[in-house]
Amino acid sequence: MAQTLPTNERRRRLGMLSANRVVLVFAWAILGCVLFLGVFGYWLTPYAPTEQNLLDRLAPPALFGFDSAYLLGSDRLGRDILARLVFATRISLAIALAGTVIGAIIGTMLGFIAAYFRGLIEEAIMTLVDIQASLPFIIIALTLLAFVGNSLTLFIIIMGIYGWERYARLARGAVLSAQSQPYARAVRALGASPWRLYTRHLLPNIAGVLIVQFTLNYPEIVLLETALSFLGLGIQPPLTSLGQMMGDGRDLLINAWWLSVIPGTLIFATTLSISIIGDWLRDRLDPTIARGE
Amino acid sequence: MNTRFLALKLLRMLVTIWFVVTFVFVVLRATTDPVEALLPPDATPDEIAQWSEIWGLDQPIIVQYGRYIASLTVGDLGFSYRDGRPVTVVVGQRIPATLILGGTALALALFVGVPFGIIAALRRNRLSDRLIMAFSVFGFAIPNFFFGILLILLFSLYLRWLPSSGYGGLDHLVMPAATLGLATAGALARFTRSSMLEALSKPFMETAAAKGAGAFRRVMRHAVPNAAIPVVTILGLNIGALISGSIVTETVFAWPGVGRLLISSVEARDLAVVQFLVLLIALTMVVANLLVDILYSVLDPRIRVAGAAKAG
Numbered sequence: 290m291a292q293t294l295p296t297n298e299r300r301r302r303l304g305m306l307s308a309n310r311v312v313l314v315f316a317w318a319i320l321g322c323v324l325f326l327g328v329f330g331y332w333l334t335p336y337a338p339t340e341q342n343l344l345d346r347l348a349p350p351a352l353f354g355f356d357s358a359y360l361l362g363s364d365r366l367g368r369d370i371l372a373r374l375v376f377a378t379r380i381s382l383a384i385a386l387a388g389t390v391i392g393a394i395i396g397t398m399l400g401f402i403a404a405y406f407r408g409l410i411e412e413a414i415m416t417l418v419d420i421q422a423s424l425p426f427i428i429i430a431l432t433l434l435a436f437v438g439n440s441l442t443l444f445i446i447i448m449g450i451y452g453w454e455r456y457a458r459l460a461r462g463a464v465l466s467a468q469s470q471p472y473a474r475a476v477r478a479l480g481a482s483p484w485r486l487y488t489r490h491l492l493p494n495i496a497g498v499l500i501v502q503f504t505l506n507y508p509e510i511v512l513l514e515t516a517l518s519f520l521g522l523g524i525q526p527p528l529t530s531l532g533q534m535m536g537d538g539r540d541l542l543i544n545a546w547w548l549s550v551i552p553g554t555l556i557f558a559t560t561l562s563i564s565i566i567g568d569w570l571r572d573r574l575d576p577t578i579a580r581g582e
Numbered sequence: 583m584n585t586r587f588l589a590l591k592l593l594r595m596l597v598t599i600w601f602v603v604t605f606v607f608v609v610l611r612a613t614t615d616p617v618e619a620l621l622p623p624d625a626t627p628d629e630i631a632q633w634s635e636i637w638g639l640d641q642p643i644i645v646q647y648g649r650y651i652a653s654l655t656v657g658d659l660g661f662s663y664r665d666g667r668p669v670t671v672v673v674g675q676r677i678p679a680t681l682i683l684g685g686t687a688l689a690l691a692l693f694v695g696v697p698f699g700i701i702a703a704l705r706r707n708r709l710s711d712r713l714i715m716a717f718s719v720f721g722f723a724i725p726n727f728f729f730g731i732l733l734i735l736l737f738s739l740y741l742r743w744l745p746s747s748g749y750g751g752l753d754h755l756v757m758p759a760a761t762l763g764l765a766t767a768g769a770l771a772r773f774t775r776s777s778m779l780e781a782l783s784k785p786f787m788e789t790a791a792a793k794g795a796g797a798f799r800r801v802m803r804h805a806v807p808n809a810a811i812p813v814v815t816i817l818g819l820n821i822g823a824l825i826s827g828s829i830v831t832e833t834v835f836a837w838p839g840v841g842r843l844l845i846s847s848v849e850a851r852d853l854a855v856v857q858f859l860v861l862l863i864a865l866t867m868v869v870a871n872l873l874v875d876i877l878y879s880v881l882d883p884r885i886r887v888a889g890a891a892k893a894g
Contacts, residue, residue: 431844520829565719
């Protein structure tokens with residue numbers, strides 16, 4: 290195809306390539322800033338996240354030109370937004386990471402189990418996969434929260450249930466297609482156990498696809514967690530998350546827009562940058578998806 | 583559409599519904615003591631025994647399960663413990679508001695997303711394409727609760743053009759519908775674009791050009807119908823996103839719909855209402871998927887033929 294393209298088309302494509310480059314670098318930079326804030330953020334502020342100053346409630350952010358002792362303002366209890374933001378970023382990112390890892394492990398294992406046992410077990414697992422895929426996940430999450438009652442453990446488990454079905458599909462498909470491959474038969478013939486075949490030979494082969502799935506799931510779990518916390522059904526005080534901070538500031542939009550807008554911007558920046566990086570990773574790692582269009 | 587294909591789909595639909603019903607039953611019984619959940623905390627042991635008998639809670643679990651299924655099939659779904667009304671009434675009152683919001687958002691997403699996608703494909707890699715794709719990524723990535731809050735800040739608090747919450751005239755509908763429709767519009771624009779690009783590169787487009795069909799006719803009569811099928815798939819997948827989105831959007835804008843009812847019921851642990859809403863949403867999803875499948879075979883004769891050939 291490349292040889293037949295007219296020069297202006299080729300030039301345009303090159304232009305697009307560099308535009309994508311710029312966006313990608315930008316995404317990495319934003320992600321770097323978010324991570325920096327999460328890790329080293331406490332250095333930027335003299336206050337602790339729980340430190341209240343009731344004489345200085347709802348102080349506007351000094352960063353936007355207001356006369357204030359707080360770089361990003363203070364909340365309704367006079368707590369420093371920046372310090373709370375660091376705390377919330379850590380929790381939101383860590384919970385999403387835990388959820389993504391749990392989902393990836395459970396899903397991959399169940400996919401392997403389905404492909405290994407076939408028959409009824411496979412049917413049962415794949416039916417579960419279909420059902421989870423056919424229902425909006427937030428409904429499943431809300432049902433569990435209503436019936437079990439909210440707790441941090443349950444909340445992390447819910448984040449872990451999210452998206453397992455996609456890993457299960459990928460892992461099962463990979464095993465089924467690899468079983469006819471010469472290398473898999475060779476490993477079997479050498480006397481390796483199925484477990485060894487799956488973990489040592491198959492897993493590295495599908496690692497690229499799984500990593501791509503990981504980067505797609507991560508921002509979705511960040512969004513799920515922040516949405517539930519925003520609605521007051523996720524992370525509960527004294528802990529906080531970016532969504533919980535936003536929900537907390539929702540009633541005070543008129544007086545103190547920064548309470549909601551600053552954590553919201555951070556959520557958006559995180560999910561957007563990881564999505565862009567995930568797209569780029571998919572183009573690099575996943576040969577089954579055609580490049581370009 | 584042949585009957586066997588349809589029968590298979592219907593069967594899968596029933597299995598999904600049965601599974602959701604059972605899931606709700608199991609989770610409910612495994613996690614809560616119904617007596618504790620339904621009776622006031624100061625109930626005497628005598629009262630507890632009496633009510634357990636009335637509700638059949640002293641029966642074996644399998645009998646309870648049978649009774650539960652039986653009561654569902656006759657539409658006896660229990661009462662909201664917050665105001666004592668039947669859940670069907672509590673939920674029924676909220677449905678019109680949700681349908682208005684969801685319908686408007688879906689229409690908005692279609693009228694914005696599909697034309698944008700077509701324009702982007704026709705003007706591939708030009709500035710307009712870039713802008714539309716940037717809009718698509720933005721719409722897809724921004725959390726809807728954040729977008730809703732930004733709209734409230736701009737149009738309600740700063741410009742004072744629109745009411746920030748509530749239900750009533752058209753002015754109440756604008757911001758919630760835009761918030762809910764944005765993500766779907768972004769997804770639709772993106773998939774319409776790639777689907778159109780694929781259709782435009784097919785040999786039949788050259789044939790159409792060779793026949794002397796004008797540019798407009800080529801796009802509208804040849805490219806768009808062929809590009810429609812993947813777009814319908816995405817639309818089907820987005821029904822779920824619309825339902826999840828409406829839960830958040832309705833809460834942000836205090837819209838008196840089903841989504842907000844679900845959140846407040848989860849908060850108050852009003853289990854009968856939650857249970858009914860979950861079943862209702864599952865049913866909606868399953869029916870929507872079935873409709874998408876049917877729509878497919880109407881749009882694409884190839885699927886009909888393949889289905890018929892497979893069936894016999």
